[in-house]
Amino acid sequence: MGNVDYMYPSTNVEDSPHRVEIPPPQPFIKTLKSSLKETFFPDDPLRPFKNQPASRKFVLGFQYFFPILEWAPRYTLDFLKSDLISGITIASLAIPQGISYAKLANLPPILGLYSSFVPPLIYAMMGSSRDLAVGTVAVASLLTASMLGAEVNAAENPTLYLHLAFTATFFAGVFQASLGLLRLGFIVDFLSHATIVGFMAGAATVVCLQQLKGILGLNNFTHGTDLVSVMRSVFSQTHEWRWESGVLGCLFLFFLLTTKYFSKKKPKFFWISAMAPLTSVILGSVLVYLTHAEKHGVQVIGNLKKGINPLSFGDLVFVSPYLTTAFKTGVITGIIALAEGIAVGRSFSMFKNYHIDGNKEMIAIGMMNIAGSCTSCYLTTGPFSRSAVNYNAGCKTAMSNVIMAIAMMFTLLFLTPLFHYTPLVVLSAIIIAAMLGLIDYEAAIHLWKVDKFDFVVCMSAYIGVVFSSVQNGLVLAVAISVMRVLLFVARPRTFILGNLPNSMDYRNVDQYQSASNVPGILILEIDAPIYFANTNYLRERITRWINDEEDRIKSAGESSLQYVILDMSAVANIDTSGISMLDEVKKLVDRRGLQLVLANPGGEVMKKMNKSELIEKIGQQWIYLTVAEAVAACKFMLHTTKPNPIKDQEPGAWNNV
Numbered sequence: 001m002g003n004v005d006y007m008y009p010s011t012n013v014e015d016s017p018h019r020v021e022i023p024p025p026q027p028f029i030k031t032l033k034s035s036l037k038e039t040f041f042p043d044d045p046l047r048p049f050k051n052q053p054a055s056r057k058f059v060l061g062f063q064y065f066f067p068i069l070e071w072a073p074r075y076t077l078d079f080l081k082s083d084l085i086s087g088i089t090i091a092s093l094a095i096p097q098g099i100s101y102a103k104l105a106n107l108p109p110i111l112g113l114y115s116s117f118v119p120p121l122i123y124a125m126m127g128s129s130r131d132l133a134v135g136t137v138a139v140a141s142l143l144t145a146s147m148l149g150a151e152v153n154a155a156e157n158p159t160l161y162l163h164l165a166f167t168a169t170f171f172a173g174v175f176q177a178s179l180g181l182l183r184l185g186f187i188v189d190f191l192s193h194a195t196i197v198g199f200m201a202g203a204a205t206v207v208c209l210q211q212l213k214g215i216l217g218l219n220n221f222t223h224g225t226d227l228v229s230v231m232r233s234v235f236s237q238t239h240e241w242r243w244e245s246g247v248l249g250c251l252f253l254f255f256l257l258t259t260k261y262f263s264k265k266k267p268k269f270f271w272i273s274a275m276a277p278l279t280s281v282i283l284g285s286v287l288v289y290l291t292h293a294e295k296h297g298v299q300v301i302g303n304l305k306k307g308i309n310p311l312s313f314g315d316l317v318f319v320s321p322y323l324t325t326a327f328k329t330g331v332i333t334g335i336i337a338l339a340e341g342i343a344v345g346r347s348f349s350m351f352k353n354y355h356i357d358g359n360k361e362m363i364a365i366g367m368m369n370i371a372g373s374c375t376s377c378y379l380t381t382g383p384f385s386r387s388a389v390n391y392n393a394g395c396k397t398a399m400s401n402v403i404m405a406i407a408m409m410f411t412l413l414f415l416t417p418l419f420h421y422t423p424l425v426v427l428s429a430i431i432i433a434a435m436l437g438l439i440d441y442e443a444a445i446h447l448w449k450v451d452k453f454d455f456v457v458c459m460s461a462y463i464g465v466v467f468s469s470v471q472n473g474l475v476l477a478v479a480i481s482v483m484r485v486l487l488f489v490a491r492p493r494t495f496i497l498g499n500l501p502n503s504m505d506y507r508n509v510d511q512y513q514s515a516s517n518v519p520g521i522l523i524l525e526i527d528a529p530i531y532f533a534n535t536n537y538l539r540e541r542i543t544r545w546i547n548d549e550e551d552r553i554k555s556a557g558e559s560s561l562q563y564v565i566l567d568m569s570a571v572a573n574i575d576t577s578g579i580s581m582l583d584e585v586k587k588l589v590d591r592r593g594l595q596l597v598l599a600n601p602g603g604e605v606m607k608k609m610n611k612s613e614l615i616e617k618i619g620q621q622w623i624y625l626t627v628a629e630a631v632a633a634c635k636f637m638l639h640t641t642k643p644n645p646i647k648d649q650e651p652g653a654w655n656n657v
Contacts, residue, residue, distance in 0.1 A: 020623050022610045023603040065363065068125045071397055079396040086395035087403020089274050090133045090386050091116075094404060095411060096277040097386070097434070098136055099301065099419065100427040104207065105141035106154035107165055107378060109301050110416070112136055114309045115377040117408045120401035122368035128356045129345035130397050132382035133390040133404065134368065137340060138435060139203040140333045140379045142210070142225065143470050144168065147329040149223050151322060163315045164326050170316055170373035171330025176338055177366025180359040191339045194451075195477040197443045198458035202465025202473050204438035206230075207431060214428030215249040217242030217297050227466050242297035248287075249425040252280050256433035270392040277430045284426035285419065299424040304416035308409055313374040332471055334369075337381035341365050344382045348391050385434055457481055492528030494541050496549075497567060497627065504628040506567070520559050521634050522549045523627060525567040530578030539581050542566075543588060563634040564589050567627050568601040579612045586618055598623045599630045 052060065063070045098112030105111075120134040127134075144165060145154070154161040179185055191199075209230045213221040218240055222233035256276050263273035287293065294300045317326060342361050349356045365381055372380060390400055447455040457480050464473030497506040498515030506523060509515045524545055530538060542564075550561055566585075574582075589596045596618055601609065609615050615623065624630035 020598075020601060020606060020625055022606045022615075025607075064360070066125050067128050067360070068398070075397065075399070080399070082394045082396045083399040084403055086390050086393035086400040088407055089271060089393045090390050090400065091404040091407035091411075092278040093274050093386055093389055094133075094135050094408065096281045096427070096430050097383075099281075099422070100431045101136040101138055101141040102378070103424070103427055104138060104210065104431060105136075105144045105165065105378060106149060107144075107162065108158075109419075110304050111162075111165075111376060111378055113304075113408060113412055113416070114375070115372060115380050117405050117412065118309055118375045118377055119368040119372045119380040120405040120408075122371050123364050124398040124401040124405075126360070126364035126367055127345075127398055127401075128360045128364070129349060129382070130352065130354070131348035131387055131391045131395060132341065132345045132398075132401075133386040134380055134401055135383055135386050136378065136380055137337065137383045138207050138431060138438075139200065139340070139470075140337050140381065142203060142207050143333045143336065144329060144379065146225050146470055147332065148325065151325045153223075160317075160322070163312075163317050164322055164329075165378045166312050166315050166373045166376070167317045167322075167326040168329040168333065169369050169377065169379045171327050172334030172337065172379055173330075173366045173369030173371075173373060175331050175334045175366070176369060177363050179338070180362030180364075180366060183359055185342075185358045185362055188335065188339050188342065190478055190481065191335070192454070192457065192481045194447055194454035194457040195461050195474075195481055196339060196343070197440055197447065198461030198477055199465060199474055201439045201441075201444070201458075202462040203470055204435035205462075205466050206470060207435045211428035211432050214299070214424045215246055215432075216240075217245030217299060217425070225469055244293060244297050245299070245423075245425045248284070248293075248298060248423060249429050252284065252426050252429040253432055256280060256429055257436070260433060260437070267392070270389065274389045274393070277433075280426050280430060281419070281422050284423045285421040288421045288423050293423070294421065301419055301422045301424065301427075304419050306413065306416050308412050309375040309377065311374060312376040316373065332474070333379050334366075336474070337369075337379055338362060338365060340383070341381035344384050344387050348387060351391070385437065453484060457484070486533070489528065489531065490533045491537055492526060492530075492534050494527065494538070494545065495525045496545065497523040497525055499631070506627045506631070518631055518635070520562045520638050521565060521631060522546065522561055522563070523565045523567060523631070525570065527570045529573040530571055530581065531573075531575050532577035535577045535581035539584055539588075542585055546589070546592070546594075561594060562638060563595050563597055565597040565599055565627060565630045565634070567599045568605060569599070571605055572602055573604045574608055576608075576612075579608055579614055582609070583612075583614055583617065586614075595622065595634075597630045597634060599627045600625055 059069075094116040095113065098116045099109040100112070102109050102112030102115075115136050116134070123132070123134045148154075148161060148164050148168065152161045152164060179187060206225045206227075209227065210221075210225065212218075212230065212234050216234065218234075218237055220233075220237065220240075222229045224230065224233075259276040260273045263270050288298060288300060317323065338361075342356075342358055345356050345361055346358075369377075369379060372378070393400075444455065444458055447458050457477055460480050461473050461477030464476040466473070468476075495508040495510065496517070498509040498512070498517050499506055500512060500515050507515050508525070509517070522545065524542060526538065528534065546561070546564060553559070553561055586596050598618065601623065606615075609618075624633065
């Protein structure tokens with residue numbers, strides 16, 4: 001059975017069963033409005049407001065910014081039981097993590113507890129995720145210490161450093177909320193999966209290295225975060241190492257990793273891993289108290305101030321020369337916090353089959369950081385570890401954050417003196433145990449197997465963070481990712497299409513080995529929109545395909561090339577440079593005695609070709625709906641017209657045109 005062909009009595013487009021139509025003209029304002037809507041409002045947030053009375057629109061508007069007004073009326077006692085267990089469980093994790101991460105940020109430990117009180121209350125009212133547990137995170141804490149520490153020494157000027165941390169948190173919140181209000185959340189999408197994997201692993205490695213100070217009981221330590229600086233600082237002070245601190249740290253680290261491994265193997269015992277950090281703090285504090293280890297080189301937290309968050313609005317710094325530092329720190333840490341919080345929220349929402357609004361999340365996270373900066377908190381988001389515990393504990397709504405905040409308030413009012421003897425080495429062990437989970441080597445191996453370029457992006461982020469700095473590693477990874485996107489735009493793929501046996505389907509001959517070339521016809525597919533950045537490349541690439549095909553025909557002794565078909569199915573849009581490129585290709589094939597044929601150009605392409613009068617130059621009869629119809633028409637013409645005598649006599653002479 002041979003190939004199935006369309007046979008038309010002529011190449012006139014009117015005789016074809018279908019024709020490529022030009023979209024009706026649209027006013028520029030309407031087109032611009034549609035483009036802006038798709039860019040900034042792809043989720044159509046105004047849809048629930050349509051055909052609603054004014055009073056209902058008012059209620060829906062409040063519910064949009066405060067989702068608690070939507071789910072609170074339906075809240076039940078069963079929900080409260082589940083959220084109560086989840087809230088208490090994550091509070092037990094939030095206390096040691098909060099203290100540990102505040103120390104990592106070179107901030108007073110009490111700020112870690114403050115930051116788990118006010119922000120969760122704000123998020124519970126404004127957030128759209130049921131599973132996100134709000135709190136401080138290690139990566140943002142490290143970034144805060146690294147970027148602010150480059151300008152102000154936390155030990156020499158703790159008050160200014162603290163005020164800059166509040167100011168950076170304020171700018172982070174304003175930036176995050178602005179992204180949500182202005183519908184600019186797609187900016188976060190520039191942090192690709194490969195970038196996040198490498199960045200998180202690098203940041204986790206750096207955080208673990210920083211904890212050598214606490215594990216070894218060192219008093220002086222480098223302010224640098226890169227591997228070389230840390231190793232130089234550690235091994236230049238071997239005489240300062242405290243074996244008591246090291247033994248205690250290794251024991252608690254072993255305990256934490258063992259409980260984590262057990263809970264991973266037995267998911268129903270997740271609470272064992274969740275309670276392990278607080279258990280370590282209690283055991284460490286009791287051990288130090290009974291043995292007076294603080295007198296033998298084991299550093300302790302010391303006094304923690306009782307009482308809930310004092311106001312800090314008056315402490316924000318909006319004057320030079322530190323304003324730029326606070327702003328830059330806020331923007332960078334804000335982006336990282338958004339990326340982590342939204343990614344974690346979306347991950348758990350998929351498990352429970354509900355939707356979270358990315359722009360709502362940005363507004364909620366931004367507002368809780370603005371409120372936090374005014375109430376003695378530093379940057380917070382939705383950390384994966386705490387959210388995973390919240391999810392596994394069976395939370396039903398964001399009320400679990402409220403329960404956690406209440407537990408934190410109780411701790412701040414009554415329990416802070418109990419943490420006086422908590423050894424810093426235990427906090428270091430808690431941080432290391434949490435950070436090891438962020439080094440996702442399996443994801444890196446998967447990237448290597450699937451996409452080598454993504455692996456390069458991942459490793460660039462990792463190496464940049466570990467050997468330079470956290471911010472430099474992030475910038476490097478984002479730059480490589482953006483460069484890759486630009487390469488995709490500037491160097492789009494083009495393929496030769498061939499006919500699959502016994503069908504009218506045309507596919508890439510490199511992918512489908514059984515696809516065969518059509519004699520006298522070259523079929524090319526352009527696999528991207530045509531913009532100014534790729535027009536020169538496409539023109540040269542099409543010319544090269546034609547040259548290669550004519551050389552192949554000459555060496556094989558086949559009939560000469562007569563038609564060049566461009567499959568434009570994947571060309572969603574085209575600019576004026578692209579129109580000029582097609583015009584030049586048309587002139588090129590005319591000089592070679594060939595005929596240019598277009599297959600399935602999209603609506604935007606047809607509209608611009610019509611306005612530029614390119615359709616008249618190509619000939620509307622040479623524009624077809626499918627490749628199969630274009631090939632059938634070309635075959636018909638090959639059978640009914642005389643061959644080109646110049647092409648038959650001098651097939652190679654046209655290669656120089």
